[in-house]
Structure formats: C-alpha cells, structure tokens
Amino acid sequence: MSDILPAGTPAPDFTLPVTPDQKLSLKDLRGRPVVLAFYPADWSPVCGDQMGLYNEVLSEFQKYGAELVGISVDGPWCHDAFAQARGFHFPLLADFEPKGKVAREYGVYREGDGISERALFVIDKDGKIAWSYRSPIAINPGADGILDALEKLPK
Amino acid sequence: MTQLRTPVGPEDHAQGNTTAGCTLVEYGDYECPHCGRAYPIVKRVQEHFGDKLLFVYRNFPLMRSHPNAEPAAETAEFAATQGKFWEMHDLLFEKQDRLGRRLYEELAGEIGIDPVALGDALDGGRFTDRVRADFTGGVRSGVNGTPTFFINGQRHDGPFDYPALVGAINAALANV
Numbered sequence: 166m167s168d169i170l171p172a173g174t175p176a177p178d179f180t181l182p183v184t185p186d187q188k189l190s191l192k193d194l195r196g197r198p199v200v201l202a203f204y205p206a207d208w209s210p211v212c213g214d215q216m217g218l219y220n221e222v223l224s225e226f227q228k229y230g231a232e233l234v235g236i237s238v239d240g241p242w243c244h245d246a247f248a249q250a251r252g253f254h255f256p257l258l259a260d261f262e263p264k265g266k267v268a269r270e271y272g273v274y275r276e277g278d279g280i281s282e283r284a285l286f287v288i289d290k291d292g293k294i295a296w297s298y299r300s301p302i303a304i305n306p307g308a309d310g311i312l313d314a315l316e317k318l319p320k
Numbered sequence: 321m322t323q324l325r326t327p328v329g330p331e332d333h334a335q336g337n338t339t340a341g342c343t344l345v346e347y348g349d350y351e352c353p354h355c356g357r358a359y360p361i362v363k364r365v366q367e368h369f370g371d372k373l374l375f376v377y378r379n380f381p382l383m384r385s386h387p388n389a390e391p392a393a394e395t396a397e398f399a400a401t402q403g404k405f406w407e408m409h410d411l412l413f414e415k416q417d418r419l420g421r422r423l424y425e426e427l428a429g430e431i432g433i434d435p436v437a438l439g440d441a442l443d444g445g446r447f448t449d450r451v452r453a454d455f456t457g458g459v460r461s462g463v464n465g466t467p468t469f470f471i472n473g474q475r476h477d478g479p480f481d482y483p484a485l486v487g488a489i490n491a492a493l494a495n496v
Contacts (some may be wrong), residue, residue, distance in 0.1 A: 213464070213466045214465060217465075218464060221385075222459050251385070304464075305464035306464065307464035309460055310462075
C-alpha cells in the first residue's frame with residue numbers, strides 16, 4: 166500500500182523525458198502552481214477519459230496560472246503518439262526509466278501492476294504540495310478537487 | 321462523494337415531476353457515442369420511475385474531441401427558447417452520426433422552428449455562454465467524462481446500463 170505524499174510536503178524534484186529528445190524538470194516550473202496528474206496508462210478507450218478531460222478544461226487551470234503535467238510509466242514515443250492523436254495541449258512525462266521512480270517518490274506507484282495510481286497533486290509556486298489525492302484506479306477523479314485546491318492557494 | 325455544485329433550478333431543462341423523490345442529472349455531449357448509448361437507457365429509466373423521477377440534462381461538450389458537440393448543444397438551447405428542447409435533444413441523439421449544420425437546420429424544420437433564426441443564433445454564438453456555463457459548472461461538480469450522472473446531487477460512479485441506474489435510483493429513493 167503506497168503512501169501518497171500529503172499536503173505540506175515539499176514536492177520532490179524530478180527530470181523526465183517530455184518528448185523523445187527533451188527533458189522537463191519540476192524545478193523549471195517553479196514560480197507558478199503546478200498540477201501533477203499521475204495516471205495508469207495512455208490509450209484508454211473512452212472519450213473524456215482523465216487526460217482527455219483535463220485537455221478540455223485546461224483554460225480553467227490557466228485561470229489560476231497553473232501548469233498541468235501528466236505522468237505515466239509509458240515511454241516518450243507512446244506519449245508522443247497519444248498526445249498527437251488526442252490533441253493534448255499539455256505535456257506528458259515518461260516515468261519510464263527507471264520505471265516508476267518518480268511515482269514511487271510521490272508514494273503513488275502500484276508495485277504489483279507496474280503502473281502509477283490515479284493520483285493528483287497541486288504544487289504551489291514555491292514547490293510545496295498544497296493538495297494531493299489518490300482516486301480508486303477505476304474512477305476518473307475529474308477536475309473539481311484540483312480546482313478547489315487551486316482556488317485555495319494564496320494569490 | 322462528489323457533489324453537484326450547481327443545484328437544479330428553473331433555468332434547467334427538466335422532464336418529469338419537479339417534486340419527485342429523485343432527481344437524475346445527466347451531463348452529456350451530443351457527439352459522444354457513450355451518451356448515444358445512454359439515451360435510450362435514460363428513456364427506459366424515466367418510463368420505469370414515472371413521477372418518482374425528475375430528469376435534467378446539462379451540456380458537457382468535449383469540444384476538443386468532438387467538434388460538433390458545441391453547435392449541437394447550442395441548437396438544442398435555441399430549440400428550448402421555442403419550447404422544443406426535448407424534441408431537439410432527442411433527435412440530436414437519434415441522429416448523432418449525422419451531426420452538422422445541415423442536420424440542425426433540417427431538424428429545426430422537422431419540429432417547426434425557424435431554421436434561419438437557428439442559423440443566425442449559431443453564427444452569432446447566442447447560446448455559447450449558456451453551454452459554457454453548463455460545462456464549467458459540471459467541471460466544478462466533478463464531471464469526469466460523458467455521460468456523467470448525478471443522482472440526488474451525488475455523482476454516480478458505476479456503470480450506466482439500465483439495471484445499474486435503476487438500482488442506484490432505487491437506493492436514492494429509499495434514502496429520501
């Protein structure tokens with residue numbers, strides 16, 4: 166049973182591939198709120214799945230100046246194809262090598278299955294976790310918890 | 321427990337008994353095949369519960385995946401101003417494989433509302449704000465895809481096949 170990092174914890178920094186030949190570090194995003202959405206896998210076959218939903222509501226996150234980043238253990242080429250197919254306007258990070266390392270650091274890796282949980286983190290502009298939530302793996306948590314947390318951040 | 325943030329009110333499109341023990345709210349997208357599948361199921365559910373149920377439909381167009389969803393939603397909102405919301409809502413789901421401007425004007429003619437006025441309303445974005453307001457209200461309420469159902473204000477997280485919806489509504493009625 167993983168222990169999701171609670172609010173108040175500094176968000177562990179990481180550097181992961183964001184495209185097949187570029188990397189993104191969490192500290193590059195310091196200075197604005199960051200929404201980190203861990204999800205199990207690319208390509209789930211429903212419309213309005215979690216990443217698709219967040220793509221639809223990006224403008225709501227942007228009202229708070231927040232940056233959205235998706236993370237799964239899929240590799241960067243898989244993310245590339247998925248993001249292109251679905252027209253995503255936010256980055257997907259590949260927690261691919263070492264597999265699930267960042268998910269483990271955030272306490273959201275499912276050891277038996279080899280995927281990350283559906284877990285959300287809102288990180289404030291100073292790099293501290295302001296809110297975190299683990300959703301049951303079969304339930305898309307939606308965006309309401311994220312937006313409530315963003316609203317509560319000091320301006 | 322994810323709760324509906326925008327209570328059902330007089331601005332909503334509601335069918336059934338306004339004092340019913342159970343209110344079923346659907347956030348839907350006219351171009352979404354899952355909503356297409358849910359459409360006849362909801363009809364059966366409404367028939368089954370009769371005046372024990374109030375059904376409310378709100379818009380949640382997934383604009384980036386479904387380019388026709390927003391104009392279809394606005395078409396139904398236009399029809400609402402002519403007292404024909406449900407007729408248009410039903411026809412849009414029944415013909416969701418043909419969504420597009422030509423269909424909307426055809427359906428308008430079919431139900432006796434002015435297709436030219438509809439065209440003007442669509443071109444002028446007259447109902448864009450209304451549809452967007454449904455959408456953002458849905459996002460704040462925890463809508464997580466389409467269709468998303470709320471039963472007495474609580475998001476229904478199970479399947480939406482007929483037995484599942486009937487079971488969930490019965491449970492809600494038992495708690496009233």
